[in-house]
Structures are given as structure tokens and as C-alpha cells.
Amino acid sequence: MSRVTVHVPAPLRELTGGRARFAVEASTVDEMFTGIRTAEPLLAGRIFDDEGTVRGFVNLFLDGRDVRRLEPESRGIVSDAELSVVPSVAGG
Amino acid sequence: MGGVGTLMDGSSGTRRPDLTPEELLRYNRQIILPRVGPEGQVRLGRARILLVGAGGLGSPAALYLAAAGVGRLGIIDGDIVELSNLQRQVLHDTPSVGLAKTDSALHRLSRLNPDVEIVTYPFRLEARNALQILGDWDAVVDGSDNFPTRYLVNDACVLLGVPFVYGAVFRFEGQASVFSMRDGPCYRCLFRDPPPPEAVPGCSEAGVLGVLPGLIGTIQATEAIKLVLGIGSPLVGRLLLVDSLDMEFREVEVRRDPECAVCGDEPTVTELIDYEEFCGGETVPAAAPPEVEGVPEIDVEELHALLGGDRAPRILDVREPHEWSISNLGHLGATLVPLGSLQEHLDELDPAEELIVYCRTGYRSAIAVVQLRKAGHSGAVNLRGGINEWARRIDPSLPTY
Numbered sequence: 001m002s003r004v005t006v007h008v009p010a011p012l013r014e015l016t017g018g019r020a021r022f023a024v025e026a027s028t029v030d031e032m033f034t035g036i037r038t039a040e041p042l043l044a045g046r047i048f049d050d051e052g053t054v055r056g057f058v059n060l061f062l063d064g065r066d067v068r069r070l071e072p073e074s075r076g077i078v079s080d081a082e083l084s085v086v087p088s089v090a091g092g
Numbered sequence: 093m094g095g096v097g098t099l100m101d102g103s104s105g106t107r108r109p110d111l112t113p114e115e116l117l118r119y120n121r122q123i124i125l126p127r128v129g130p131e132g133q134v135r136l137g138r139a140r141i142l143l144v145g146a147g148g149l150g151s152p153a154a155l156y157l158a159a160a161g162v163g164r165l166g167i168i169d170g171d172i173v174e175l176s177n178l179q180r181q182v183l184h185d186t187p188s189v190g191l192a193k194t195d196s197a198l199h200r201l202s203r204l205n206p207d208v209e210i211v212t213y214p215f216r217l218e219a220r221n222a223l224q225i226l227g228d229w230d231a232v233v234d235g236s237d238n239f240p241t242r243y244l245v246n247d248a249c250v251l252l253g254v255p256f257v258y259g260a261v262f263r264f265e266g267q268a269s270v271f272s273m274r275d276g277p278c279y280r281c282l283f284r285d286p287p288p289p290e291a292v293p294g295c296s297e298a299g300v301l302g303v304l305p306g307l308i309g310t311i312q313a314t315e316a317i318k319l320v321l322g323i324g325s326p327l328v329g330r331l332l333l334v335d336s337l338d339m340e341f342r343e344v345e346v347r348r349d350p351e352c353a354v355c356g357d358e359p360t361v362t363e364l365i366d367y368e369e370f371c372g373g374e375t376v377p378a379a380a381p382p383e384v385e386g387v388p389e390i391d392v393e394e395l396h397a398l399l400g401g402d403r404a405p406r407i408l409d410v411r412e413p414h415e416w417s418i419s420n421l422g423h424l425g426a427t428l429v430p431l432g433s434l435q436e437h438l439d440e441l442d443p444a445e446e447l448i449v450y451c452r453t454g455y456r457s458a459i460a461v462v463q464l465r466k467a468g469h470s471g472a473v474n475l476r477g478g479i480n481e482w483a484r485r486i487d488p489s490l491p492t493y
Contacts, residue, residue: 066344
């Protein structure tokens with residue numbers, strides 16, 4: 001199991017009771033998703049649709065790489081990692 | 093992307109090829125830079141850059157681009173300068189309040205650098221005018237403040253083959269990238285769908301640290317100047333994430349999506365569309381945000397009736413303090429507990445009590461109701477439409493915002 005630190009950006013912190021980051025234990029991307037659902041169900045509701053797919057207005061970057069584009073062999077998490085949750089924001 | 097070319101090879105303007113003694117003096121500190129030189133300055137003088145929005149992001153971008161000697165600078169913005177803009181929109185000043193932003197920008201920029209030709213469009217960029225307007229420019233700097241305009245800018249730039257420098261801010265955080273470059277990704281490759289309208293509050297509701305658009309807007313100006321000069325590594329294929337509170341700069345990889353609706357291998361968007369509708373704005377009723385569907389709620393008439401009865405419910409306002417100062421239901425016994433600090437105040441609420449929760453429009457309060465019910469407050473109910481709906485239907489003396 002590796003420790004994934006999930007960074008919650010300001011626009012989504014209302015869904016985590018103000019928490020800016022939290023950690024989940026996971027050895028695969030799918031386990032990481034499950035960990036997020038358990039730890040922060042409201043945040044998970046914003047990130048994933050009913051089929052468990054990452055919604056089109058949110059991106060998840062595991063150590064800087066888009067989890068949607070990870071090849072099967074890259075979906076294992078072998079060492080501690082950082083997950084950036086990046087929602088679309090429009091302010092200008 | 094490797095080997096990004098300059099935006100203009102050959103002469104695209106009518107400006108003279110040589111620099112005057114005054115120009116050599118004015119731009120001396122950048123002309124002496126090794127990778128700029130007089131050739132770079134001439135290149136800047138021939139460049140045509142359009143700013144979409146003369147607000148928080150457009151302000152610093154416009155000032156630096158004008159100061160750098162970009163030959164022609166376009167500004168499109170249909171708004172009027174308001175006092176509440178001045179905390180961050182440094183292009184405008186106190187005497188400009190009430191003027192069109194384009195007029196205020198023209199005045200300021202022509203004083204800053206009279207060599208720059210300023211072209212103003214004092215109206216909003218829309219699907220019906222976007223291709224014509226954006227087609228006249230070498231690059232676009234997007235400093236707009238709403239999703240429909242952002243998707244419009246993206247699609248128009250991709251269709252025209254014009255690069256655009258993206259920036260966006262929220263509270264203490266910002267994003268920047270360069271889209272619509274050949275072989276690079278576009279905004280839709282990053283964000284395929286717009287968020288539900290109520291899910292993301294804008295600056296007027298959520299607030300923004302004044303210097304944050306200053307940081308992001310100057311990054312946008314930097315990228316635009318690099319594109320013109322053809323130097324350095326542009327933010328293509330990379331999204332820069334700035335957290336000003338922790339002062340962290342992170343970078344994530346953004347790749348072109350072969351299935352992208354506008355720049356993919358088989359695009360489905362081949363002309364501009366109705367972006368208000370695409371973003372679920374005014375023209376179509378917004379679906380309930382996914383995570384708060386099914387939250388128990390009452391409408392404003394029901395609350396009005398309850399307040400006239402024997403057992404008036406407790407009312408909780410989960411907005412921010414500055415919103416409370418605009419309008420509130422304090423006269424009906426409402427208490428303010430901003431959503432972000434709700435968890436810390438759960439103990440102060442009686443779980444058995446009937447609790448009506450409101451915010452501006454009913455979205456944040458729905459999240460609060462989910463959190464309250466999870467914590468055992470089974471009497472928590474959301475006020476549908478929020479205080480704005482209350483103001484419209486019950487108490488018109490309250491302002492809406």
C-alpha cells in the first residue's frame with residue numbers, strides 16, 4: 001500500500017468541510033478511487049459520475065499525469081504519490 | 093511542443109521595420125536581452141494581440157503588453173468600471189468608475205505607451221461576432237470571467253487556428269496554459285464538459301485575492317510575448333496551477349485528446365454553437381447538481397407560511413459574511429455559519445430541531461443539508477432558490493445579487 005495525498009482545491013473544499021488535503025492508502029488507481037469515495041463522499045460525488053467515471057469538468061492528476069490517460073501498466077501505485085484534483089474555474 | 097515558431101513570419105503589419113531613436117530608448121532594457129534584440133522588438137511592434145476581458149486578468153496583461161511595445165492591442169469587454177473592480181483590475185482607476193472598461197483601458201494604455209494602437213470592442217464576445225473579431229489577431233489572451241465565453245474563445249480560436257493564452261482564478265488559486273497551438277491541446281481537451289452552473293460560484297460570490305489575477309495575468313502576458321518572439325518553452329501541453337496561499341506552483345501534463353469535440357481527429361463541433369445553452373445557463377433550466385440530488389427542501393412560500401405559525405423553524409445561513417451584509421434573514425432569526433466552518437459548529441445546533449438552511453441560490457445550502465443530515469441533524473431542510481428567490485417572491489425590499 002502506498003500513501004496518496006489528495007490535494008483539494010479551494011472551489012471544492014466546501015465538499016470536504018474545508019479540508020485542503022487528505023490521504024488515502026492505495027496500491028492501484030481503482031483502490032485510490034475507492035479510498036476517495038470512503039473518505040470524502042461529497043467530493044467523490046462531484047468527481048465521479050454514476051458509472052464511476054471522472055466527470056468532464058474535473059481532472060485528476062497523479063504525480064502530474066492525467067489518470068484518464070494512464071496506460072494499464074501505470075495504474076499501479078508503487079510509491080507515495082500526490083493527486084491533484086483540478087476543477088474548471090472561470091474567474092477572471 | 094518542440095520548435096514552436098513565432099506567430100508572424102514575414103510582415104503582417106504596416107509598421108516600419110526599423111526602430112526610432114525613441115523606441116531604442118523606450119525598449120532598451122528588453123532590446124539588450126540576448127534573445128530579443130532589435131529584431132525581437134520589431135517583431136513585437138508588428139504583433140497583434142487581443143485581450144478578451146479588461147478585468148482582473150486582462151488588466152495586468154494589457155499593461156505589460158502595451159509597455160512591451162506590442163504593436164496593436166485589442167480589448168473586448170462590454171462592462172462598465174465599478175468601484176468593486178478596483179481592488180484587482182489595476183488597468184482602471186477611481187475617476188474611471190462608471191466609464192466603459194474599453195474607454196478606461198484606451199485612456200490608460202495610450203498614456204502608458206502612445207506607440208501602441210489600441211482597438212476597442214465595447215461589447216460582449218458572442219458566437220455571432222467571435223470569428224470575425226478573433227480572426228484579425230495573431231494571438232488571444234483570455235481573461236474572461238464565465239464559462240460560456242471561455243468555451244467560445246476556445247472553439248473560435250481552434251476553428252481559426254489562433255493560439256490563445258488561458259488564465260483563470262478562484263479565491264487564492266489560479267490556472268494558466270497555452271491552448272490551440274498546432275499539435276497542442278485545447279481547453280476542451282482539458283475540460284470536456286462545463287460544470288453545472290450552480291457548482292462553481294464566480295468572483296462576485298466567492299471572492300478573489302486582488303493580486304492573484306495580477307500573478308496569473310502577468311504569466312499570460314509573459315506567454316503571449318514569448319509566442320510573439322518565438323523564444324523559450326511555452327506553456328503548451330502543461331497546465332500551471334498556482335496556490336497563492338501556500339505559494340505553491342505545480343504543473344500537470346495536458347495532452348491533446350484525439351476524441352476532443354473541437355480539435356480531435358473527428359471533430360463534432362465544426363462551427364460555433366450556443367454557449368449559454370452548452371453551459372446550462374439562462375436559456376435552459378439547470379439540472380440539479382449531481383451530488384445534492386434528492387436533498388429534502390421547501391420553497392419560499394412554504395417557509396413564509398411556517399414562520400407565521402406557532403412553531404417557527406430555526407434558520408441557518410451558510411453563505412460568507414460579505415454576502416450576509418448584502419442581504420440576510422437576520423430579522424427572522426437566521427444565524428450565519430459559512431459552509432466552510434459548518435463542521436466546527438455542529439455541536440451548537442440541536443439535532444432534533446427543524447432547521448431551514450439557505451444560501452444565495454440553494455446549492456451550497458443543499459451541500460450543508462447533506463452534511464448536517466450525515467451528522468444526525470435529521471430536521472435539516474434546504475430552502476429552494478435561496479435568499480434570492482425569497483427576495484423575488486416574498487420580500488422585494490431585499491436586494492438580489
